[in-house]
Amino acid sequence: MTRRSAEAWVAAAFLGATATAVGFIAAYVVDASPQALGGLLGATCALLALGLVIWSHTLLPHGTYVEERSPVQPPEETQDALVDTMARGSGGTPALVRRTLVLAGLGLGAALVVPLRSLLLPSSEPPGEALRHSPWQPGARLMTRAGDLVRSEEVVPGTELTVFPEGELRADDATAVVIRLPDEDVRLLDEATAALAVGGIVAFSKLCTHAGCPVGLYEQTTRQLFCPCHQSVFDVLRGAEPTAGPAVRPLPQLPLGVDDAGYLVARGEFRGQVGPSFWRPA
Amino acid sequence: MITRWAVKRTDDRLGFSRTARSGLNKVFPDHWSFMIGEIALYSFLYLVLSGVFLSLFFDASTARTVYEGSYDAVRGSEVSAAFASTLELSYDVRMGLVVRQSHHWAALLFVGAILVHLCRIFFTGAFRRPRGINWAVGVTLLLLAIVNGFAGYSLPDDLLSGTGLRVANAVLLSIPVVGGWLSFLVFGGEFPAEAMIPRLYVVHILIVPALIAALITAHMVILIRQKHTHFPGPGRTDTNVVGSRLWPSYAVRSVGLLFFVVAAALTLGGLVQINPIWYWGPFEPGSATAPAQPDWYVGWLDGALRLMPPWEPVAFGYRLSSVFLPAVVLPGLTFLVLYLWPVLERLVTGDRRAHQVLQRPRERPGRVAVGVAALTFYGLLLTAFSLDIVSQYTGIAVFALVYFFRVTVLVLPLLTGAIAFVLARALRDSDAEGLLALTGSDLRRSLRRHREVPGEPSDAEDTERRPATETEHAATGPVGRDEEESEPVRVEAGPVP
Numbered sequence A: 001m002t003r004r005s006a007e008a009w010v011a012a013a014f015l016g017a018t019a020t021a022v023g024f025i026a027a028y029v030v031d032a033s034p035q036a037l038g039g040l041l042g043a044t045c046a047l048l049a050l051g052l053v054i055w056s057h058t059l060l061p062h063g064t065y066v067e068e069r070s071p072v073q074p075p076e077e078t079q080d081a082l083v084d085t086m087a088r089g090s091g092g093t094p095a096l097v098r099r100t101l102v103l104a105g106l107g108l109g110a111a112l113v114v115p116l117r118s119l120l121l122p123s124s125e126p127p128g129e130a131l132r133h134s135p136w137q138p139g140a141r142l143m144t145r146a147g148d149l150v151r152s153e154e155v156v157p158g159t160e161l162t163v164f165p166e167g168e169l170r171a172d173d174a175t176a177v178v179i180r181l182p183d184e185d186v187r188l189l190d191e192a193t194a195a196l197a198v199g200g201i202v203a204f205s206k207l208c209t210h211a212g213c214p215v216g217l218y219e220q221t222t223r224q225l226f227c228p229c230h231q232s233v234f235d236v237l238r239g240a241e242p243t244a245g246p247a248v249r250p251l252p253q254l255p256l257g258v259d260d261a262g263y264l265v266a267r268g269e270f271r272g273q274v275g276p277s278f279w280r281p282a
Numbered sequence B: 001m002i003t004r005w006a007v008k009r010t011d012d013r014l015g016f017s018r019t020a021r022s023g024l025n026k027v028f029p030d031h032w033s034f035m036i037g038e039i040a041l042y043s044f045l046y047l048v049l050s051g052v053f054l055s056l057f058f059d060a061s062t063a064r065t066v067y068e069g070s071y072d073a074v075r076g077s078e079v080s081a082a083f084a085s086t087l088e089l090s091y092d093v094r095m096g097l098v099v100r101q102s103h104h105w106a107a108l109l110f111v112g113a114i115l116v117h118l119c120r121i122f123f124t125g126a127f128r129r130p131r132g133i134n135w136a137v138g139v140t141l142l143l144l145a146i147v148n149g150f151a152g153y154s155l156p157d158d159l160l161s162g163t164g165l166r167v168a169n170a171v172l173l174s175i176p177v178v179g180g181w182l183s184f185l186v187f188g189g190e191f192p193a194e195a196m197i198p199r200l201y202v203v204h205i206l207i208v209p210a211l212i213a214a215l216i217t218a219h220m221v222i223l224i225r226q227k228h229t230h231f232p233g234p235g236r237t238d239t240n241v242v243g244s245r246l247w248p249s250y251a252v253r254s255v256g257l258l259f260f261v262v263a264a265a266l267t268l269g270g271l272v273q274i275n276p277i278w279y280w281g282p283f284e285p286g287s288a289t290a291p292a293q294p295d296w297y298v299g300w301l302d303g304a305l306r307l308m309p310p311w312e313p314v315a316f317g318y319r320l321s322s323v324f325l326p327a328v329v330l331p332g333l334t335f336l337v338l339y340l341w342p343v344l345e346r347l348v349t350g351d352r353r354a355h356q357v358l359q360r361p362r363e364r365p366g367r368v369a370v371g372v373a374a375l376t377f378y379g380l381l382l383t384a385f386s387l388d389i390v391s392q393y394t395g396i397a398v399f400a401l402v403y404f405f406r407v408t409v410l411v412l413p414l415l416t417g418a419i420a421f422v423l424a425r426a427l428r429d430s431d432a433e434g435l436l437a438l439t440g441s442d443l444r445r446s447l448r449r450h451r452e453v454p455g456e457p458s459d460a461e462d463t464e465r466r467p468a469t470e471t472e473h474a475a476t477g478p479v480g481r482d483e484e485e486s487e488p489v490r491v492e493a494g495p496v497p
């Protein structure tokens, strides 16, 4: 590229940048689409960049330069001198002073670490308690996300229903999925699962025992619950035992009952640890 | 002239002219691969700029509000303030969506550039003495960039990021003994706690960015003190730097690069949708999106979670979560090996000398093999994090894919590593220009040879094991000469290989 044509190219790029900048301002004023705004401002920057790079490559002094590299490492004596200076006066530090200083340092360190306990909000229980319990109480009525209580006859076969304990609609660890099994399946239920079901309706914790994602999808034909996060599969007929994927433990089952008014209720807590595993006696 | 006057008057008071002049004369090696680090730097700059804009509108709170903005499908429903303000930022603030999306694109670019930069340093041996400190600083920057990306991604309190936080919670819980407390202290209580979003916000816009800024400063100061490395070539030695001067051509080109990075972020932010939280919807207890994929820089961990066989051993009477190995031990080991790599390599090669001239990757077939194997391994994990989507498109059952990947992720890295080793050795011994110039006999020779033949440049250097500093000092004249640098000399030197 000759000097003249290089100059022309750079100038053209800078002119283009000016034009798109003006275009951007106009687009902003008329409240144009994000595509126009981003595109125009992006084009301004790109043209500016283009001009600068061509300028640098063609018009600015070039060439290969050699710079001597003085060694970073100073001579031995200089280093020694520094260490000696740093050690100034330390030879005389009495052992008592040194040791108590270390002690004070440790004390201050501990004093700064302990208040980290405040990170746990005052409103919150300590983990040992909170992780083991969910808000389900014996007799707690089941409530849908929309705030409706659930009658047993309202649970239709083939769909899953997400429920919470009555009045605890934001209690994540209480989320349960309620499924009505067709009659021919009820006979297939294993004994333990059947004992916690009521009239062919079963309920399991919705939090995956792998990493705690809500188990979203119930497949009616295979009677399986799928987790969207890492594709664990749970077999509803066998107490939600995992049959594929990384989950190890079954989804804990919620013991169900029906109260006098015909509403579904829990007969107690989930049977098992809800959600992901943590360090606790096996 | 006005500049001359201004410079002189300021210099009268501050006395910087000597340092500034030697700074402007500083020589930078001319090689495209030295620009990658700059791309990372400029993406960070843009992240801070666009982030400040976002923080003027974003409301980091989980307080429930009724959304009244202009997005129809959500209007009137009760959502968190964080979600509502992100929607508002996207739909009602002019330029808001562009800035928000470009912030996200710049984050991807940032982590990507750091990673490619790391590969450049790794494969060319730039981490060898005396640059071990800067290697450690760089690895820390990668770690912080990933952490901050994840924190930012979690801020809008949408269903997808909420799902990511669920998994993060499980990861914290899985840590033996302290897991429960760790998770509760981090989130402020049992997941999902109200304190979660405000805390992530402080982490995202203050703590981690401040750390990153401090470490980038350290990275640069060390770089200036030690000067760049350069590729081997005519006239390039351990006692000089060959390239172009900072002022003006290098500086102008670098500012050009800055604008290219900003242009890329803005154009992508305007034209290519990213993280449309209104499709995911707000975070709700007991709901999740399907499919659920995090950003790619944490995707490899998600892939590892998917491939991990169901296994929860009982140790000392306690249950060890199946999340622990893939999501705590694996990244822990990954970063441990990254941090220790310069030491590990020193143990193997015995090379403790300072180096200013880079190696071409082929000079160290062993390192190339490890690097390629590692890239294959993490690449496969990254692929594994979208196996459900692969399954949707191909119709192959997910669990079949999972079994296939469980084997592949262990076997394929060995294979690619071995191939890379043979190719690198063939390149080194045949002196071919590139992979395509290799002949069949080069490859056969590389395959057959088991013992290193003496007389190769790199090995010769290493076995010589001379007391490096003495000779180097001798070459540069009086030792202990301080900062004052001589003016660079212009030479005719060949192009960088």
Ligand code: HEM
Binding pocket: B044, B047, B048, B050, B051, B052, B054, B055, B056, B058, B086, B089, B100, B101, B103, B104, B107, B110, B144, B145, B148, B149, B150, B151, B152, B153, B154, B155, B156, B204, B205, B209, B212, B274, B275
């Ligand atoms: C290391 C650098 C940073 C990275 C990797 C990063 C990454 C991200 C990502 C991925 C998001 C999600 C965007 C989305 O909604 O799609 C985000 C959001 C956000 N970032 Fe950053 N960021 C960085 C630095 C900053 C800084 C320095 C600030 C402020 C000074 C900031 C302020 C924000 C705000 C306010 C949001 C929430 C707004 C929203 O999501 O729409 N970021 N960040």
Ligand code: FES
Binding pocket: A208, A209, A210, A211, A212, A213, A227, A228, A229, A230, A231, A232, A245, A246, A247
């Ligand atoms: S969270 Fe359900 S499979 Fe991982």
